[in-house]
Amino acid sequence: MTSIGTGYDLSNSIFSPDGRNFQVEYAVKAVENGGTSIGIRCKEGVVLAVEKIITSKLWKPNANKRIATIDRHLGVVYSGMVPDGRHFVDRAREEARGWRDTFKTPISTADLAARMGGYLQAYTLYSSVRPFGITAIVGGFDPSQESPVDGEVGSGPKVGAGGKDESKTHGGPFLYMIEPSGLYWGYYGAATGKGRQAAKAELEKLDLAEGGLTLKEAVKEAARIIYVAHDDNKDKEFELEMSWISDVNGPTKGRHEEVPKELREEAERLAKKALEGDDDDDEDKKDDDKMEEDDKSDDEDDEDDEDDEDDEDEDEDNRSDGDRSDDDRSNGNDNDNDDDDRSNDDEDNEGEAVSLR
Secondary structure (H helix, E strand, O other), rough: OHHHOOOOOOOOOOOOOOOOHHHHHHHHHHHHHOOOEEEEEEEEEEEEEEEEOOOOOOOOOOOOOOOEEEOOOOOEEEOHHHHHHHHHHHHHHHHHHHHHHHHHHOHHHHHHHHHHHHHHHHHHOOOOOOOEEEEEEEEEEEEEEOOOOOOOOOOOOOOOOOOOOOOOOOOOOEEEEOOOOOOOOEOEEEEEEHHHHHHHHHHHOOOOOOOOHHHHHHHHHHHHHHHHHHHHHHHOEEEEEEEEEEEEOOOOOEEEEEEOHHHHHHHHHHHHHHHHHHHHHHHHHHHHHHHHHHHHHHHHHHHHHHHHHHHHHHHHHHHHHHHHHHHHHHHHHHHHHHHHHHHHHHHHHHOOOOOOO
């Protein structure tokens, strides 16, 4: 009874007897129906990508953005319900702006993830609201040194709230994924949406933890993974939206920006080529398997023919043995008849001898 949520999914603030919150689980289902979103963290920065399913031919190309800039060094991509995602973006921007106003320094990626995780978790506590129907991936490149806020106000304190301890190493690329329950974790590679399983399988093949991937290579891999994840939904067209963040010495100068059109088109071309190569390999494998099956069936037919020939030889041998046994029996009968004739002749001769006497 409780496995289908009967009576325990009417309110967001009710747990079932087995400790489940069905409204949160339903929100996760809404995320799984959305387009695939991924994030890749490499040594040079972060790449965000999303698959936007085209549901109407009347859509304007490159509209309805799913990737948004939260702060100059922060970006977010989400899967699930678009209105919920837009509200999430607005709230995240308010958090980033409030942090700047309070601490006179840009908010870090970890602090933004913590604040937004708490915000989403609050929507799972009250019966008057419902959980967010999105899963968001937040990426950013935190500066290693304090930078002026808007270039005018000045830098934050060296230590204390909002500042950085000079004895510790700070900054670098960061990637977090925030779920409808408010749970968030740091990742090297994250995926959500309808094709998350295929995307996760491809992300696990990359050398992300060791930092063996450059930022441009990450862009190409992100495009390829989105195309692989979309392979199960071939009948629907989609747009690929991508953004990236590098350090101050990289191509984006520490800012969250869209991937240049030339690089994105090159990445899509390579992704399509790789996907076609995989399809050709699958067809070749199927042909090889079919040939092996045909060869196996031919071998079985040959074995059956050989067995039939052996059976025919055995039948001929049996027939020849039977003929020989019949001949032997007939010869035996002839010999018996000859013996009978000779015995009869002997009896006749004996009878004649008796009569003469």
